[in-house]
Amino acid sequence: MYRSMLFLHWKQINIPLIPLILAAYALPLLSVQGLGTPPGMDSSTLEAYRIVAGAQIWLPVFPLLAAVIGVTLALSAWNWDHQLGHVHALSLPVPRWRYALLKMGAGATLALLPAAGLWMGAHVATSFVDLPTGLNAYPNQLALRFLAATLVAYGLLFAMAAGTVKTTVWIISGVIGFFILGNVVTDFLVGYFPVLYRTNLLELALEALIRAPGPLQVFTGNWMLIDV
Amino acid sequence: MSRADLCRALSTGALALLCSPPPMHAQQTTEATLLGRIDSLRPLLEAAEVEADLARARRAEAERRANVTVTDTLSVGPLTIVTVPENRDAAARLFRRVWENDFASFVGTSPSLSDQWFTFQWAMELRPILVEGRAPQRVELVRWRPTRPTEVIRQSIINALADDLTGTQILAWANAVRTPVRPEELYRQLALSPSRASRACLAGNARSCWVGMGLDPGADSNPLDDWYSPEERRALAGRLYWSRTLQSLRDDCTETGTLRSCDVLLADRLTTLGNPSELAPLRPPARAALLWIALQKGGAGAWDRLRGDPQATPAQALLSASGLTAEELSSAWLEHVQANRPASKAGTGLSLMMALFWFAGFGTLALRSTRWR
Numbered sequence: 244m245y246r247s248m249l250f251l252h253w254k255q256i257n258i259p260l261i262p263l264i265l266a267a268y269a270l271p272l273l274s275v276q277g278l279g280t281p282p283g284m285d286s287s288t289l290e291a292y293r294i295v296a297g298a299q300i301w302l303p304v305f306p307l308l309a310a311v312i313g314v315t316l317a318l319s320a321w322n323w324d325h326q327l328g329h330v331h332a333l334s335l336p337v338p339r340w341r342y343a344l345l346k347m348g349a350g351a352t353l354a355l356l357p358a359a360g361l362w363m364g365a366h367v368a369t370s371f372v373d374l375p376t377g378l379n380a381y382p383n384q385l386a387l388r389f390l391a392a393t394l395v396a397y398g399l400l401f402a403m404a405a406g407t408v409k410t411t412v413w414i415i416s417g418v419i420g421f422f423i424l425g426n427v428v429t430d431f432l433v434g435y436f437p438v439l440y441r442t443n444l445l446e447l448a449l450e451a452l453i454r455a456p457g458p459l460q461v462f463t464g465n466w467m468l469i470d471v
Numbered sequence: 472m473s474r475a476d477l478c479r480a481l482s483t484g485a486l487a488l489l490c491s492p493p494p495m496h497a498q499q500t501t502e503a504t505l506l507g508r509i510d511s512l513r514p515l516l517e518a519a520e521v522e523a524d525l526a527r528a529r530r531a532e533a534e535r536r537a538n539v540t541v542t543d544t545l546s547v548g549p550l551t552i553v554t555v556p557e558n559r560d561a562a563a564r565l566f567r568r569v570w571e572n573d574f575a576s577f578v579g580t581s582p583s584l585s586d587q588w589f590t591f592q593w594a595m596e597l598r599p600i601l602v603e604g605r606a607p608q609r610v611e612l613v614r615w616r617p618t619r620p621t622e623v624i625r626q627s628i629i630n631a632l633a634d635d636l637t638g639t640q641i642l643a644w645a646n647a648v649r650t651p652v653r654p655e656e657l658y659r660q661l662a663l664s665p666s667r668a669s670r671a672c673l674a675g676n677a678r679s680c681w682v683g684m685g686l687d688p689g690a691d692s693n694p695l696d697d698w699y700s701p702e703e704r705r706a707l708a709g710r711l712y713w714s715r716t717l718q719s720l721r722d723d724c725t726e727t728g729t730l731r732s733c734d735v736l737l738a739d740r741l742t743t744l745g746n747p748s749e750l751a752p753l754r755p756p757a758r759a760a761l762l763w764i765a766l767q768k769g770g771a772g773a774w775d776r777l778r779g780d781p782q783a784t785p786a787q788a789l790l791s792a793s794g795l796t797a798e799e800l801s802s803a804w805l806e807h808v809q810a811n812r813p814a815s816k817a818g819t820g821l822s823l824m825m826a827l828f829w830f831a832g833f834g835t836l837a838l839r840s841t842r843w844r
Contacts, residue, residue: 292663292664292665339838340838343838344838347834347837376662376670376674377670377673387823391822391823394827394830398830398833401834402837405837458833460822471662471812
């Protein structure tokens with residue numbers, strides 16, 4: 244049954260996923276484009292700074308691509324069920340939790356494809372750059388982080404998409420509302436709890452999300468393909 | 472003339488007298504008199520204003536004294552700490568911990584520390600602590616804010632200590648006395664510094680680390696040549712700002728790539744700089760770390776030896792403080808930097824575990840439904 248779920252998901256997503264796999268492969272190559280030792284120059288440390296600075300420009304694109312892949316996989320996982328009113332799922336002799344688990348596993352398996360693309364691209368890219376003393380390439384670690392970020396984005400959206408559209412709208416509206424009204428709520432609370440003076444709820448919430456052990460911490464941190 | 476006519480005539484006369492202009496000399500006399508009287512009041516007014524100012528100052532002082540927080544004073548080593556009674560134990564514990572861990576081993580005597588007082592408060596709401604006639608180092612932290620009191624205490628002691636080095640070459644060289652903050656940044660600086668000396672240092676040549684910090688490059692050698700390769704010198708000259716008078720040399724260096732012009736430019740900068748080590752590739756954070764390690768290695772009396780000779784060069788002061796050779800001291804620094812190589816590589820470890828945990832958590836939420844949607 245897992246195989247048929249995987250096949251169904253692949254059928255759903257192959258058209259948008261293939262360009263994303265290619266993008267994951269190409270991104271490391273783009274990040275090292277133009278780097279390397281110019282003719283007539285030894286592998287000087289002038290290069291070290293240039294390589295790290297050059298690679299940093301591409302840093303935000305790696306987590307962004309991981310998030311886009313995760314979201315695409317998650318939404319496509321439930322798209323078919325929502326459109327057909329869950330008739331196929333209801334016709335199967337399995338409980339819902341098992342059905343959802345199989346579906347989630349199929350999506351997670353498909354997430355391996357772009358991560359593998361990035362892993363290959365990262366290895367090819369670093370093989371083209373003559374790294375000066377003190378710098379190292381981390382293609383395996385970067386691919387692992389990319390996979391982890393894809394899975395987190397996929398898991399988050401999968402959980403939301405597993406519910407009703409109404410639930411999803413409530414959650415997303417709540418988050419957006421909090422970001423818009425967070426400061427107003429803080430000011431209101433300070434009136435009752437002076438100890439909250441100089442506390443920014445919005446900032447605290449963001450910190451909790453993006454700092455360890457927050458769920459989005461994998462998207463921050465170090466995404467350098469080449470580093471010290 | 473009847474009585475009525477007499478009254479009418481008198482009224483008319485009085486009215487005419489009132490309406491007629493007064494004689495000029497009488498008017499001048501009145502004005503001068505008034506001005507004189509006003510002037511005579513001025514000293515009185517000034518005295519009153521002084522009195523009022525004094526009264527206001529007395530009242531403000533009385534109010535300030537009435538509002539001043541009750542304090543306790545305690546001593547930890549040579550440190551004098553003024554604190555509120557409820558923070559007394561915390562102050563003693565934290566100052567003692569910082570002093571014994573970081574300073575007691577090398578600070579013998581310090582005129583600045585003896586002269587300096589510290590205030591300490593660690594509370595939800597801060598109250599003013601008055602220290603008469605002094606500008607104390609203040610360690611006053613709001614308890615709910617994520618600041619580590621020991622770090623603030625450490626830095627305040629360092630600030631007080633650094634006054635001992637005012638005017639010395641070692642302070643000009645290191646720019647500051649401080650603990651090696653974020654040592655992983657030192658490693659990054661060393662790895663990315665565009666300099667042949669840094670590269671050799673990173674490869675394990677401790678002597679190059681010493682040279683790269685601008686410490687005694689040798690009387691005969693050109694320090695620029697020790698610090699930078701020809702390509703690096705060309706790049707460095709291109710990065711610096713030059714006056715119009717040197718513009719042609721700069722163009723020659725950066726546009727035609729004539730190395731001789733770059734060297735002339737950099738040599739000119741070296742002579743005009745008060746402190747030639749400013750062009751050295753390993754910058755003040757690396758030097759401050761070396762100074763701190765020299766003090767730690769020097770042990771008892773290291774601080775006294777460091778400030779013993781105000782005319783000593785940075786290298787002499789460091790060697791005197793540490794009691795080590797240049798090779799040994801720079802090796803200790805290099806060991807420290809290499810031991811703190813940043814765990815900057817992406818992906819593995821705890822970060823990956825947490826990501827998988829969250830993935831599993833979200834998955835569980837997705838499974839947790841008893842009905843088909």
